Amino acid sequence: MSHTLGIRQAQKQKTRQALLDAALGLLEGQSLSSLGLREVTRAVGVAPTAFYRHFRSTADLGVALVEEALGSLHAMIRVTVSADGTPDERIARAVELIAGHVAAHPAHVRFIARERHGGVRPVREAIQDQLARFGEEVKRELAKDPLSRGWSDDDLLMLANLYVDQMLITASLFLDTLEKGAQDQRDEVVRITTRRLRLISIGRQHWLD
Amino acid sequence: MSHTLGIRQAQKQKTRQALLDAALGLLEGQSLSSLGLREVTRAVGVAPTAFYRHFRSTADLGVALVEEALGSLHAMIRVTVSADGTPDERIARAVELIAGHVAAHPAHVRFIARERHGGVRPVREAIQDQLARFGEEVKRELAKDPLSRGWSDDDLLMLANLYVDQMLITASLFLDTLEKGAQDQRDEVVRITTRRLRLISIGRQHWLD
DNA sequence: AATTCCGGAGAACAGTTGTTAACTGCATGG
DNA sequence: CCATGCAGTTAACAACTGTTCTCCGGAATT
Missing domain, CATH: 1.10.357.10 (Tetracycline Repressor, domain 2)
Incomplete structure (x- = not known):
């Protein structure tokens, strides 16, 4: 079965996924080029700076969404x-x-x-x-x-x-x-x-x- | 031949066209939903408020561009x-x-x-x-x-x-x-x-x- | 048990945004 | 020729943006 990863990495992937989900939701009403990083973090409920722990930019997040x-x-x-x-x-x-x-x-x-x-x-x-x-x-x-x-x-x-x-x-x-x-x-x-x-x-x- | 319209309306259509052209140029590198009204007026060289004389919003301008x-x-x-x-x-x-x-x-x-x-x-x-x-x-x-x-x-x-x-x-x-x-x-x-x-x-x- | 690592928080930055209001100057119509 | 209309200006507003730096707490490592 899959490797059990520490609660540290688990939490990280959790908020990362939350960012992706929130972004996907926000993108139903706008394009990626107008999606703000603060907008996403606000929807998730984390500090704006937390975004940088996962993505370099919203464009970077977009590429992850493509995957x-x-x-x-x-x-x-x-x-x-x-x-x-x-x-x-x-x-x-x-x-x-x-x-x-x-x-x-x-x-x-x-x-x-x-x-x-x-x-x-x-x-x-x-x-x-x-x-x-x-x-x-x-x-x-x-x-x-x-x-x-x-x-x-x-x-x-x-x-x-x-x-x-x-x-x-x-x-x-x-x-x-x-x-x-x-x-x-x-x-x-x-x-x-x-x-x-x-x-x-x-x-x-x-x-x- | 076409009706000669006054220099007043002529000037208006001129800046209107300038706004459309500038917007079209800016839209080569981004989507309409991230196009700012100030961005467009700045590119044309006209005050931001002048935008409202021609379009209600950038979405409105977008519709004009479709035409x-x-x-x-x-x-x-x-x-x-x-x-x-x-x-x-x-x-x-x-x-x-x-x-x-x-x-x-x-x-x-x-x-x-x-x-x-x-x-x-x-x-x-x-x-x-x-x-x-x-x-x-x-x-x-x-x-x-x-x-x-x-x-x-x-x-x-x-x-x-x-x-x-x-x-x-x-x-x-x-x-x-x-x-x-x-x-x-x-x-x-x-x-x-x-x-x-x-x-x-x-x-x-x-x-x- | 002590130390390092690191995801996230907080505050502050300069710059941007859309929108309102009151104005100016000039082409227009009477 | 004079009064009206109206495209465009100026100034100001609160709200928002991305980014940097400093800090905290707890998991991970030794």
Whole structure:
């Protein structure tokens, strides 16, 4: 089992996590580039100077949030695009997984969507890095698919990144429906996304014609 | 010809435009939610209170920037997806038009990409509105295409919005290459985007199979 | 048991922010 | 030509920001 770390480091990680959580909450209504360090510490209930024990700056905290939001997602990616079942089954499963993830971690998804093109360069780069890794992983998964027989590596990566972008777009759409709480709007997103993915799937099947 | 407006209103619009320009420049390195009103007036060389003569807040200014960035783009949209020429020619033309627009108005493109999911709700909504209009216009253009014979209105709109999203993604990719100034990277974006659009085009041709 | 280490607190710093009020000068309309 | 309107200025406000330095208490180390 895991190494038991002293109560000292345990407390440190605890407040560190509290800072991350508070920041994530505050970021639902603003961008990272306007997030103040005092704002975060105030929300946690610690002195402003305590912030420096954990992060160099709010940008640094943002990079940590990227890890938290995307780092644990690599496992899910595989299942999302795995080659089991008919094309329609696979699409339905992918959409369902995305919807579930957005419902489970809305703040994380919002953060990524917002800061992907946001005003803080290190965070932008951290997100791009992770998304590039996602692309590679999806590509590797696609390569296993019999449908990919005869595809060049380049084309596989093109398709993989197309899928990754679609995932983000879909996640963002689900996010908007969460705020309004309208179930029928959510169904609409499912419908549209399904048809989008179906069109891409069709294009994929005839790519080598 | 246009109505000659008094030197009074002319001067007002002049400083208003100066505020918009200065804001757009400042927004290359940060998000709108962290843009201060004093920051903008300082850049223009005018008193902070002068800001209120033109905008209620920086969010208000942001909405005006959305108009400026997207309002004049509707004409270009039509040509981008017009039904003239072979599929490959149309794709090449579209990619070229996007690349040209990004090179001509990089700050506007960056602003839209950044604030589309940014921290300022009114701006987000203004962008969504414009993009929805783009979707409708693209759909109308697609409807003229013989390839769209037999397509439902719903499917046409789905495809149109897929194209709109691809445009934004492509524009954002070109933007990244502008900063680094590497021509070969720009060629790479052209290559990948072309293949993406080709795959979508193929899916489109076999949609009704 | 004595000592070092270190996460966090406290106070103070100069600088910034949005917003209000009362003003000035000049183009405008009667 | 004179009175009104209005874009822009000046001054001041309380509140906020990031950062530094000094200190404290308790866990960790020896």
